[in-house]
Amino acid sequence: MMDFQASDDELRIQTLARDYARSTLAERADAHNRGAFPTESVRDLAGLGLMGIKSPVALGGLGGTNVAYCMAIREIAQVCASTAVTMAVTNMVGDMIMKFGDEAQQARWLPPLLSGAFTAGSFALSEPGAGSDAASLSAKAVLSEDGSHYVLDGTKMWITSGDVAGVVLVMAKTQPDWGAKGISAFLVDPKAAGFEVGRHEQKMGLKGSSTVSLRFEGLKVPVEDRLGPEGIGFKVAMTALDGGRCGIGAQALGIAQSALDAVLAELPARKGADRALQTGQATSFRVADMATRMEAAWLMVQRACALHDAGVRMSREAAMAKVFATETAGFVTRTCMTLASASALQHDSRVGRAYRDARVARIYEGTSEVQRIVIARELVRGL
């Protein structure tokens, strides 16, 4: 039976995130977005269980649903998108360890990841030459002759929290000629010899999140740190991204909400010729369009999450939710830049920050173009 009501548990997790976001995080958001990594805030989130929203309570998580996860991400992103993306990637890594890891791996990696002993978790798929064409990656892991470890070599790019993570989930080729089927997944300890953090990217927005390149040179990964059997790395990545896409949609809508709220808050105080705009129908219609599209996008995100929670395959729905929600966020933040007062166009104002932060949502975890490829393939066989 159809039910649009969130469960008590889901509402509890949303409230947990909202209360934290609107108190402590709100006070720090400006500092975070001037380029300081939100170390304390992500530790606070771990303390609240929000680094493992779907992970079991026994391991330090909240045992929540995907719906709850997206509700929490949206609340955090509405106040600080940089903190939200750090949180999202950490959750994603934990989820993959839960889904594909054995008991020993779960017991070893999840408690420190979820408790905040690790600052963050990190996910390393993209490479300088392998972005949208993820299967073409060239990092490789070669099994040692005695079969005790792999030797990892390669370069990864756009790695969120790659310099602060306690564990990095790395995709690398174990069979270089097998394409996507030749990729395996590894849990890499950044303290291992041969793990090198490269440049820190200077981004237009998400100034508080850390984005680095990583270099692996003869890095030894014990064979027991391979996640699942050889050859399932691409499946791990795609599974992670299916869930991740909903999270990015939720994040984008949180950012859009912050821009819209800022514009609505200043409308009554507008003066001069702008007064005509404030009271004019053209402005009300724009506001109505923004709110309507956001509502539709949020339903798409929640539907994909609900399917995920029901254990149903939801690649198409997740891709639709991501492209629709992130393009909506682009529309909303751009419209807010035209509606806001001139003095609200400051680099670090809520609207200015939202405009810069929202833009990457259409690029990372699969560009809008990749989402459309996924959607079209699911709709038309043979594409």
Added chain:
Amino acid sequence: MDFTLTETQDMIRDTVRSFVAGQVREPALRWNEGHGDAAGALRALADMGLLGVLAPERAGGAELDALSLAVMITELAEGDAGLAAMVAHHNAQGLGFLLRAGFTDTKALRPFAAGKQLLCLAAAEGEAHADAPDLSTRATQAGDTWRLTGAKRLVPLGNRASHAVVVAATESGARGFLVDLSGEGVTRSASAPLVGLRSCDLADLRFDDAAATHDLGPAAEALAHTRALGRLCAAAMANGVARAAQAAGVTYTLERKQFGKPIARFQPLQWQTADSATELEAAELLTWRAAWTLAQGTARSLDVEKAAIFALETVARVTDRALQMHGGYGYTVDFPVERHFRDAATLRVLADGTDVQRVALARGLAVQA
């Protein structure tokens, strides 16, 4: 009908284009990151005679028309929107007001027309229009001298200009005044940085009983003129920024390979390139037509509003598409497209926003109907 530029306009375009290629494009990356500024470029443009474009020759100006100005501003904006904004402001707002207000003191005009001194127009007060009844800057006459009190925000060139044309309310309506910005009672401070136009000098000005050096008379007509020029220049800048972003996008998609071929060979990207090129062409034609109409000196037309609305929205779409073509690289400061994307959304502070212009356009059309 003839869509070609005159020899002079061609020459200006080529001169500015090579100046931008040699002295703007590279350093602009640093100017926008807060390292160094465009002062040297402004001096070079003064030496080229491009800071008195509309001023009469007898005052040392180039005495060119609005189309020449638009062509030049587009070229500059292709290199750096902030620099283009400052040049446009001095030419079309500061000097534009003085000239339209009938200021005939050639000796006083000369340093501005030669670009030895910069001139800004302090009219808008953040949100309010300069001719709005609630202009808060006020001028009162004490003997022969007018004294001004009030504040102006986000004034282009406000920190560098030697003088400002200040629009203030008086008992008989809004008037313009020439004010020496190094004089007593004037304080200026850099405005908080905006999302884009980071290389443009923007200042908040305060006047506390500051004396005007000249009374420029009732402001309404000169303001209407500078507003039209401002909208024209905003459109011209938008086209320059869009052109830069489009070129960057095309170059990148030809170089970047995914799935074994340059991404320029994927149809969706081809469509984006085609749409951007078409829209950009339309925006430029609207802008040139608006400049041509202004140059004809015919009665106030609505061409500048049409041009500015279309160009400001085109630049938003074109820069957005170009950034998307770059993927993650486009989100970093290593590629200029992220700056174009920020500039595109910030250009409206130099003229009125598109919504204000739509209202003006609709009212104008109603009058014409």
